[in-house]
Amino acid sequence: MSEAKLGGRFTFPKTSLTVQRMGYGAMQLAGPGVWGPPKDPGAAVAVLREAVAAGVNHIDTSDYYGPHVTNQLIRKALYPYPAGLVIVSKLGARRPPDRSWERAISPEDLAAGVHDNLRNLGLDALDIVNYRVMGSGHGPEEGAIGEQISVLADLRGKGLIRHIGLSNVTAAQVAEARAITDVVCVQNNYNLAHRNDDALIANLARQGIAYVPFFPLGGFTPLESRTLSAVAVRLGATPMQVALAWLLQRSPNILLIPGTSSVAHLRENLAAAQVTLSPEHLAELEGIASP
Numbered sequence: 001m002s003e004a005k006l007g008g009r010f011t012f013p014k015t016s017l018t019v020q021r022m023g024y025g026a027m028q029l030a031g032p033g034v035w036g037p038p039k040d041p042g043a044a045v046a047v048l049r050e051a052v053a054a055g056v057n058h059i060d061t062s063d064y065y066g067p068h069v070t071n072q073l074i075r076k077a078l079y080p081y082p083a084g085l086v087i088v089s090k091l092g093a094r095r096p097p098d099r100s101w102e103r104a105i106s107p108e109d110l111a112a113g114v115h116d117n118l119r120n121l122g123l124d125a126l127d128i129v130n131y132r133v134m135g136s137g138h139g140p141e142e143g144a145i146g147e148q149i150s151v152l153a154d155l156r157g158k159g160l161i162r163h164i165g166l167s168n169v170t171a172a173q174v175a176e177a178r179a180i181t182d183v184v185c186v187q188n189n190y191n192l193a194h195r196n197d198d199a200l201i202a203n204l205a206r207q208g209i210a211y212v213p214f215f216p217l218g219g220f221t222p223l224e225s226r227t228l229s230a231v232a233v234r235l236g237a238t239p240m241q242v243a244l245a246w247l248l249q250r251s252p253n254i255l256l257i258p259g260t261s262s263v264a265h266l267r268e269n270l271a272a273a274q275v276t277l278s279p280e281h282l283a284e285l286e287g288i289a290s291p
């Protein structure tokens with residue numbers, strides 16, 4: 001697949017890391033509830049290999065997916081990693097045996113999280129690590145994050161992390177982190193129907209910082225909308241492709257990491273980069289956002 005077919009390229013600010021705008025999110029590869037191994041580990045490996053074979057060079061993961069399972073699958077499928085593959089991980093949580101998501105934000109927790117990622121991915125250093133704030137579920141919550149960002153900056157000083165990003169954050173938290181260190185990306189919940197970050201995206205675009213929506217397709221309950229389906233029919237595309245094409249057209253600093261456990265869905269999602277939405281389509285899709 002040619003590079004243009006994956007949405008063009010984006011270079012993370014002040015880095016030598018350039019990725020295709022169409023990437024892949026690996027969370028769906030673990031078992032149900034992002035816990036334990038998937039039913040068919042071979043299928044998960046096939047999805048990862050297909051993504052990279054198609055030209056994807058940006059994979060989002062975390063060691064607490066599984067836990068450990070997703071990173072172990074990435075290593076199994078792709079190690080030794082092809083040149084130019086950027087694996088982005090995240091820290092800030094752990095999964096206790098009751099399968100909940102617990103904060104893991106002390107300096108010791110963060111350092112242990114980096115070492116878990118390095119061991120399970122088989123790397124000496126992580127390209128980008130997002131500090132994932134455990135706010136209120138899948139939405140951010142105000143609160144100081146400077147202490148954790150300083151710990152990540154120290155881990156970067158030790159050569160274990162190359163660049164720092166943020167996840168599930170408010171504009172104030174982005175500003176707080178940027179006063180401490182360079183931030184290369186922000187990963188928040190955003191899609192056609194959930195647009196709390198419109199202003200933040202514009203602000204980050206001005207700084208050249210990547211905005212990487214999680215739940216680009218709606219997450220655990222994929223987007224369903226009569227308008228979306230109607231536009232898709234007119235374009236000869238699928239609703240999921242229109243949702244992804246909308247994000248690509250929304251702002252040049254948006255990078256996509258749609259998640260799937262299926263090779264067929266992966267192919268469909270990557271092909272969304274070839275869908276062009278007219279001003280009329282865009283105006284119609286505006287109506288989907290919740291007020």
Ligand SMILES: NC(=O)c1ccc[n+]([C@@H]2O[C@H](COP(=O)([O-])OP(=O)(O)OC[C@H]3O[C@@H](n4cnc5c(N)ncnc54)[C@H](OP(=O)(O)O)[C@@H]3O)[C@@H](O)[C@H]2O)c1
Binds near residue numbers: 060090168215264268
């Ligand atoms: N920072 C954070 O807090 C955070 C939170 C959540 C996720 N993430 C990251 O963001 C990535 C994307 O989010 P996500 O995977 O949760 O949600 P998503 O990409 O919005 O949607 C994934 C869901 O959509 C389905 N799907 C994918 N492609 C489809 C298609 N073409 N047609 C129909 N259904 C399709 C998947 O099922 P199938 O498997 O059946 O395709 C899955 O149920 C994750 O993989 C993870 O890396 C980060």
